[in-house]
Amino acid sequence: MATTLLDSIQYPEDFRKLAPGQLPQLAKELRKFIIDIVATKEGHLGASLGVVELTIALHYVFNTPDDILVWDVGHQAYGHKILTGRKDDFHTNRRLNGISGFPKIAESVYDTFGVGHSSTAISAALGMAIAAQLNGDSKRQHIAVVGDASIASGMAFEGLNHAGVTNTNLLVILNDNAIGIDPSVGALKEYLTRASVKKTPNQDNIFEALNFDYSGPVDGHNLIALIQELERLKTVQGPKLLHVITKKGKGLRQAEKDQVKYHAPGKFDSNTGELLPKSSVLQPPKFQDVFGITLVELAEKNPKIIGITPAMPTGSSLKLMMDKFPQRAFDVGIAEQHAVTFAAGLATQGMLVFCNIYSTFLQRAYDQVIHDVCLQKLPVIFCLDRSGIVGEDGATHHGIFDLAYLRCIPNLIVFAPRNEVELRNIMYTASLGLNLPIAIRYPRGRGSTIDWRKPFTKKEIGKGECIKEGNNLAILSIGTIVKNVEKALTESSIQEVAIYDLGFIKPLDEKLLHAVFKKHKTIITIEDGVKSGGFGSAILEFAANYDYKNTIHVAGIEDQFPEHGSVEELQELCGISPIKISQLLKKLQ
Numbered sequence: 001m002a003t004t005l006l007d008s009i010q011y012p013e014d015f016r017k018l019a020p021g022q023l024p025q026l027a028k029e030l031r032k033f034i035i036d037i038v039a040t041k042e043g044h045l046g047a048s049l050g051v052v053e054l055t056i057a058l059h060y061v062f063n064t065p066d067d068i069l070v071w072d073v074g075h076q077a078y079g080h081k082i083l084t085g086r087k088d089d090f091h092t093n094r095r096l097n098g099i100s101g102f103p104k105i106a107e108s109v110y111d112t113f114g115v116g117h118s119s120t121a122i123s124a125a126l127g128m129a130i131a132a133q134l135n136g137d138s139k140r141q142h143i144a145v146v147g148d149a150s151i152a153s154g155m156a157f158e159g160l161n162h163a164g165v166t167n168t169n170l171l172v173i174l175n176d177n178a179i180g181i182d183p184s185v186g187a188l189k190e191y192l193t194r195a196s197v198k199k200t201p202n203q204d205n206i207f208e209a210l211n212f213d214y215s216g217p218v219d220g221h222n223l224i225a226l227i228q229e230l231e232r233l234k235t236v237q238g239p240k241l242l243h244v245i246t247k248k249g250k251g252l253r254q255a256e257k258d259q260v261k262y263h264a265p266g267k268f269d270s271n272t273g274e275l276l277p278k279s280s281v282l283q284p285p286k287f288q289d290v291f292g293i294t295l296v297e298l299a300e301k302n303p304k305i306i307g308i309t310p311a312m313p314t315g316s317s318l319k320l321m322m323d324k325f326p327q328r329a330f331d332v333g334i335a336e337q338h339a340v341t342f343a344a345g346l347a348t349q350g351m352l353v354f355c356n357i358y359s360t361f362l363q364r365a366y367d368q369v370i371h372d373v374c375l376q377k378l379p380v381i382f383c384l385d386r387s388g389i390v391g392e393d394g395a396t397h398h399g400i401f402d403l404a405y406l407r408c409i410p411n412l413i414v415f416a417p418r419n420e421v422e423l424r425n426i427m428y429t430a431s432l433g434l435n436l437p438i439a440i441r442y443p444r445g446r447g448s449t450i451d452w453r454k455p456f457t458k459k460e461i462g463k464g465e466c467i468k469e470g471n472n473l474a475i476l477s478i479g480t481i482v483k484n485v486e487k488a489l490t491e492s493s494i495q496e497v498a499i500y501d502l503g504f505i506k507p508l509d510e511k512l513l514h515a516v517f518k519k520h521k522t523i524i525t526i527e528d529g530v531k532s533g534g535f536g537s538a539i540l541e542f543a544a545n546y547d548y549k550n551t552i553h554v555a556g557i558e559d560q561f562p563e564h565g566s567v568e569e570l571q572e573l574c575g576i577s578p579i580k581i582s583q584l585l586k587k588l589q
């Protein structure tokens with residue numbers, strides 16, 4: 001028996017029957033549903049709370065899924081999922097074999113385009129709109145919901161620039177809450193602030209200059225006003241942009257107050273909003289903290305050091321340097337391509353640039369890494385956080401391609417520290433000035449070393465090391481995955497296995513490898529990354545180049561997109577967990 005309005009709703013047609021005056025009650029219940037479930041199951045909170053009314057209004061006015069709705073990034077689509085047939089499954093959000101934390105075509109007809117990386121919605125929706133025209137369907141509506149930080153990204157402008165010269169049925173909803181994960185930055189943010197403060201469109205309306213029918217700003221929490229404006233826009237032909245003002249975290253006091261923390265707060269008390277304490281046991285620091293603290297230490301000693309992040313100051317901990325040296329640390333917004341070439345420009349002038357970009361987001365700036373940095377041998381220091389399997393963010397966010405996509409670029413050093421001390425030492429070494437660019441990749445989350453604040457020691461570029469002697473088979477490891485190897489050895493009776501940490505996938509330590517291939521008949525390579533073109537491939541190429549006949553087994557991620565789940569679950573599925581490694585050792589020894 002339905003006790004609340006939301007209980008009686010599975011799909012949009014269930015609430016399209018309601019009078020607009022009943023919708024605020026639905027919004028109240030939906031907001032509570034999101035708070036209650038994210039409080040225990042975790043996930044992205046603030047953005048979804050901010051678009052509860054907008055989500056209801058869009059599905060109420062437009063005939064989804066026949067009318068096409070594309071969410072940009074998609075971290076704000078929890079309400080969308082709950083109102084489109086997934087309320088009863090929503091407790092599996094971001095869990096292994098559960099629903100994805102982002103819209104996904106395979107998951108629902110209402111998820112019209114897979115998202116996770118920002119600023120794709122306009123291009124995707126425009127593609128669908130042009131297709132509708134070509135197929136003679138002049139009725140179908142196409143809506144892209146884009147945030148104020150995402151619309152400032154280059155790709156979004158490319159979509160606007162194209163849409164502006166079409167007469168497609170495209171409605172861009174600019175969801176303006178003046179924040180990304182961290183406060184939004186840049187001239188467009190300042191323009192939007194002026195526009196939203198004035199409550200009337202500026203004379204210098206950027207969107208009208210691009211031939212968009214601009215309307216707003218509208219209060220994004222006023223359902224009646226939203227519905228009225230959306231109904232009007234349904235009748236307007238050609239590209240339109242509705243500027244909506246919302247508040248990230250709306251409806252939960254702490255989430256409104258600390259919007260950065262409550263972007264993805266972890267577990268919290270759904271009644272009070274207070275965060276639940278994490279483990280009180282002394283833990284190793286997160287890699288991101290070691291990066292941020294170390295960069296400040298280095299920057300204090302060297303005025304040439306610059307820090308750059310594309311919109312992830314808190315997530316990367318570059319915020320520590322931004323707070324201490326605001327003149328030398330830059331949040332460039334969601335602009336990975338600009339971040340890389342901006343770094344290259346600085347490097348031409350002798351600046352020592354630490355460009356911190358999540359591994360998965362660097363994929364967006366691949367040409368800039370090749371064309372602007374490596375081809376010109378500009379010694380930019382790329383710090384790739386979130387490399388390897390990242391866990392619940394899933395297939396769109398795993399940083400599993402970087403070893404492969406970087407190893408093939410000439411003039412680039414590629415290093416994976418196995419712990420926080422190694423991260424600090426490579427950062428220190430890079431700060432002394434290298435004559436080539438370097439990419440340093442490290443994983444999301446905690447490291448392994450409690451006592452990490454050691455004095456810096458300079459690392460020899462291209463040099464690997466033996467971290468455990470043994471006369472039986474040898475394991476060649478790169479980066480932090482060696483933790484799983486060491487666990488595998490302690491959990492199994494297998495001794496006499498040698499472990500080597502190559503550290504550098506490029507340049508390879510060929511001197512060490514010759515010694516390994518001469519000493520060990522059977523060799524296992526292991527990486528937290530794709531096998532195709534990754535570390536194992538590099539070792540196979542080495543063996544082929546020198547005509548070694550050793551038995552080589554490559555452990556890594558097969559030709560697939562690992563889904564979402566815990567890091568441990570996904571590493572198990574990919575065959576690089578401690579248990580899988582010990583099973584492999586038993587089989588091969």
Ligand SMILES: Cc1ncc(C[n+]2csc(CCOP(=O)(O)OP(=O)(O)O)c2C)c(N)n1
Pocket residue numbers: 047073075076116117118146147148149150151175177179180181248310311312334361364
């Ligand atoms: C290419 C890319 N870079 C960075 C991110 C990380 N990220 C996720 S959400 C977000 C902020 C989005 O802000 P906005 O577009 O204003 O949407 P809101 O969260 O305010 O709804 C960022 C930077 C991403 N998803 N994709």
Ligand SMILES: CC(=O)[C@@H](O)[C@H](O)COP(=O)(O)O
Pocket residue numbers: 044073075116181264315386390393397444
């Ligand atoms: C939605 C999005 O892309 C970001 O919020 C991302 O999920 C951040 O990842 P971390 O939580 O690893 O910083």
Ligand SMILES: [Mg+2]
Pocket residue numbers: 147148149175176177178179180
């Ligand atoms: Mg925003």
